[in-house]
Amino acid sequence: MTTAITGSGTSPTRRPRRTGTGARRSRRIGFLLLLLLLLVLAVLASIAVGAKAIPLGHVWDALWSPAATEDDLVVRTLRLPRTVLGILVGIALGVAGALMQGHTRNPLAEPGLLGVSAGSAFFVVLGIFAFGVTSLYGYVWFAFAGAFAASVAVFLLGSAGRGGPTPVTLALAGVAVSYLLRALSSAIVLSDSATLDSYRFWDVGALAGRDVAIVGQITPFLLVGLLLAFANAPGLNLLALGEDVARGLGQNVTVTRWTGLVAITLLTGAAVAACGPIAFLGLVVAHLARFCTGPDYRWLLPAAGLAGAVLLLVADVVGRVVARPGELQVGIVLAFIGAPFFVALVRRRKLVRL
Amino acid sequence: MTGQGLKPGEPGTTLVPGRPAIRVGGFSGVWRPRLVGITLVGVALVVLISAVNIGRGDFPISLGDVLAALAGGGDRAQRFIVLELRLPRTLTGVLVGAALGLAGALTQSVTRNPLASPDLLGVTGGASAAAVTVIALGGGSGAAVGVLASFGVPLVALLGGLLAAAVVYGLAYRRGVVSDRLVLVGVGVNAVAVGITSWLLVVADINQAAQATVWLTGSLNSSGWAQVVPIGVALVVLVPTALLLAFGLGALQLGDDTASGLGLRVNRSRVALGLVGMALAAVAAACAGPIGFVALVVPQVCLRMVGAARPPLLTSAVYGALLTVAADLIARTALPQELPVGIVTAVLGTPYLLYLLSRRNRGVRI
Numbered sequence A: 001m002t003t004a005i006t007g008s009g010t011s012p013t014r015r016p017r018r019t020g021t022g023a024r025r026s027r028r029i030g031f032l033l034l035l036l037l038l039l040v041l042a043v044l045a046s047i048a049v050g051a052k053a054i055p056l057g058h059v060w061d062a063l064w065s066p067a068a069t070e071d072d073l074v075v076r077t078l079r080l081p082r083t084v085l086g087i088l089v090g091i092a093l094g095v096a097g098a099l100m101q102g103h104t105r106n107p108l109a110e111p112g113l114l115g116v117s118a119g120s121a122f123f124v125v126l127g128i129f130a131f132g133v134t135s136l137y138g139y140v141w142f143a144f145a146g147a148f149a150a151s152v153a154v155f156l157l158g159s160a161g162r163g164g165p166t167p168v169t170l171a172l173a174g175v176a177v178s179y180l181l182r183a184l185s186s187a188i189v190l191s192d193s194a195t196l197d198s199y200r201f202w203d204v205g206a207l208a209g210r211d212v213a214i215v216g217q218i219t220p221f222l223l224v225g226l227l228l229a230f231a232n233a234p235g236l237n238l239l240a241l242g243e244d245v246a247r248g249l250g251q252n253v254t255v256t257r258w259t260g261l262v263a264i265t266l267l268t269g270a271a272v273a274a275c276g277p278i279a280f281l282g283l284v285v286a287h288l289a290r291f292c293t294g295p296d297y298r299w300l301l302p303a304a305g306l307a308g309a310v311l312l313l314v315a316d317v318v319g320r321v322v323a324r325p326g327e328l329q330v331g332i333v334l335a336f337i338g339a340p341f342f343v344a345l346v347r348r349r350k351l352v353r354l
Numbered sequence B: 001m002t003g004q005g006l007k008p009g010e011p012g013t014t015l016v017p018g019r020p021a022i023r024v025g026g027f028s029g030v031w032r033p034r035l036v037g038i039t040l041v042g043v044a045l046v047v048l049i050s051a052v053n054i055g056r057g058d059f060p061i062s063l064g065d066v067l068a069a070l071a072g073g074g075d076r077a078q079r080f081i082v083l084e085l086r087l088p089r090t091l092t093g094v095l096v097g098a099a100l101g102l103a104g105a106l107t108q109s110v111t112r113n114p115l116a117s118p119d120l121l122g123v124t125g126g127a128s129a130a131a132v133t134v135i136a137l138g139g140g141s142g143a144a145v146g147v148l149a150s151f152g153v154p155l156v157a158l159l160g161g162l163l164a165a166a167v168v169y170g171l172a173y174r175r176g177v178v179s180d181r182l183v184l185v186g187v188g189v190n191a192v193a194v195g196i197t198s199w200l201l202v203v204a205d206i207n208q209a210a211q212a213t214v215w216l217t218g219s220l221n222s223s224g225w226a227q228v229v230p231i232g233v234a235l236v237v238l239v240p241t242a243l244l245l246a247f248g249l250g251a252l253q254l255g256d257d258t259a260s261g262l263g264l265r266v267n268r269s270r271v272a273l274g275l276v277g278m279a280l281a282a283v284a285a286a287c288a289g290p291i292g293f294v295a296l297v298v299p300q301v302c303l304r305m306v307g308a309a310r311p312p313l314l315t316s317a318v319y320g321a322l323l324t325v326a327a328d329l330i331a332r333t334a335l336p337q338e339l340p341v342g343i344v345t346a347v348l349g350t351p352y353l354l355y356l357l358s359r360r361n362r363g364v365r366i
Helices: A002-048 A056-064 A070-104 A116-131 A136-158 A167-191 A193-203 A212-239 A243-248 A253-275 A280-293 A297-322 A330-348 B033-055 B063-070 B076-111 B123-137 B143-151 B153-172 B179-203 B206-217 B225-252 B256-261 B266-288 B294-306 B313-334 B341-359
Strands: B021-024 B027-030
Touching: A002 A056, A002 A070, A002 A280, A002 A297, A056 A070, A070 A167, A070 A212, A070 A253, A070 A280, A070 A297, A116 A136, A116 A167, A116 A193, A116 A253, A136 A167, A136 A212, A136 A253, A136 B341, A167 A193, A167 B294, A167 B341, A212 A243, A212 A253, A212 A297, A243 A253, A280 A297, A280 A330, A280 B179, A297 A330, A330 B153, A330 B179, B033 B063, B033 B076, B033 B294, B033 B313, B063 B076, B076 B179, B076 B225, B076 B266, B076 B294, B076 B313, B123 B153, B123 B179, B123 B206, B123 B266, B153 B179, B153 B266, B179 B206, B179 B266, B225 B256, B225 B266, B225 B313, B256 B266, B294 B313, B294 B341, B313 B341
Parallel strands: none
Antiparallel strands: B021 B027
16 A cells, blocks of 8 residues: 555656656767767778878778788788777776776876876886886886886875875875976986987877787786776765765775776876876866766766777877878877867866766 | 854954954954964075075075175175075075965965866966977077067067966856866866977977977076066066955855855956966966976965965965975085976975875865
């Protein structure tokens, strides 16, 4: 009897809400499919477009029935690894950016905020200066070590006081450590011009010149990072209500925070190790994805990852086209394409609060 | 319990013990002994370190001789070194540091974001892009660049910084300025400016690129009276403006709705205070190049030292000056090789901020 009454009482109010969530879900799925389509197009463009004009038919042949011609070599050894790397790094930076903004609840947060980029850069400088490392393979391990050392230092310092890590202390500790490490890097670079000469090519941030071996080096870290990130999404949704509410709803806040921070470090560390610091991508893409999916991290993370891959590949392709026969580095192109687009979007849409 | 302390008809009632209200005419404030004490200690330290900075160097001059030279005495060599070389450099450091500290405190208060600073919001980036344009393309033809180059690098940098500030506010204004939109538009504009700078560094001739890199590290090496006068004038105009406008800041901290409910014209005061902060940062960048760290971190350090609810403006200015001058002193005298000031500020300031963060982790929000 009572169930019947409550059932009839709630159904008129519940009904429009259900159709509302249904519509929202189909819109989100639509956005993800659209992003996937864009990614496929970007991948095709990234394989087909470059300094050397190769007809589409030859590209197709090179992919499926290679015959060791020059075109085949270009496609298989240069463009294909570069494209794969672009997808991986774009996904990593997009997801890491969304996670970072979720954990710090600050729209200015970017994946490198916890000192990851600065730590990588400092260790790469040290590697060049003290150990004479000059190859990209060597840089990768130094960059990784630096990313982990810096973020561990920031976590420890940011959570040293009473109450554990809070968004503001973490962000400030990250900023301070980043500044310190960047200052030390510049001190070394300014005193030794040979180091500057090797370092500036890493520092500019590019996809060019990376091959399959580097993809292999970073992939395991990326996979673990992505797993942790997606496991972190429901907890992050609760944390967005405030720590007290999340705790009251049964969430283990400490575990959620640390999972997210480890995921950010793995993803950003791998991306920076492979491509140099291009963390601006993560900031932009997280906002773009939030405009499309809203604040639910279970949808936001995949959307941010896909959008990151699309934007990075598009910027890379544009960089190959605009400065023929040379190239414009992807970091510079990102600033010129991504930033105006971002500003236009921020102006047009109502901001989703973090 | 409520209303016990406040009786009608008693205007001077103290609500918080130890923090009596001060009322002078139409203005009122709260007497905060800790704030005043820490600020005064900062001023004393600035004077002390400045005096040491003038005395130390390749040609050491004792403190008494420095004072004598300042007063017009001493021999000719001492007067030249003190008045023409070291005093202007030290003053530039003090003024640039004060401008940066105040600019950071204003920006962080207006946006209510502890990560916001003029460096991140495009002003320093715009100044750098403009300066690098002139330095890198100065040798080439290009009528527009030639006209700009005739202004000189500092003026062009100032114009670039102000232009960037105007663009940020122009793009962020849409029936009012919401702080999140302001911050994000600033990040976007900054990215474009940084992109222009790095592109110019790539395409420029190697000698000019090296020259531009020197400017971009930000240093006090070439500071003379030509730098002191403009930034002094800017501070004399802008600091009182900021302090007058700052009466609305306390209400602005409570959120836009509450502030307008309290009778504050939210948009007007946010635009005015933000623009003052950005103008200060642009002048500082024009005088000494982009010195990082001070604008971002000093307000947060002061906030925690003073125990205030928002970055204290004058205290931030004083400690910005202190950090910059101390960094200049160390960069000039203690290190084997002279480094740009921006590097030493970070090395000096970071440990202290980290110490404060670990001491008082109370989840301070701004």
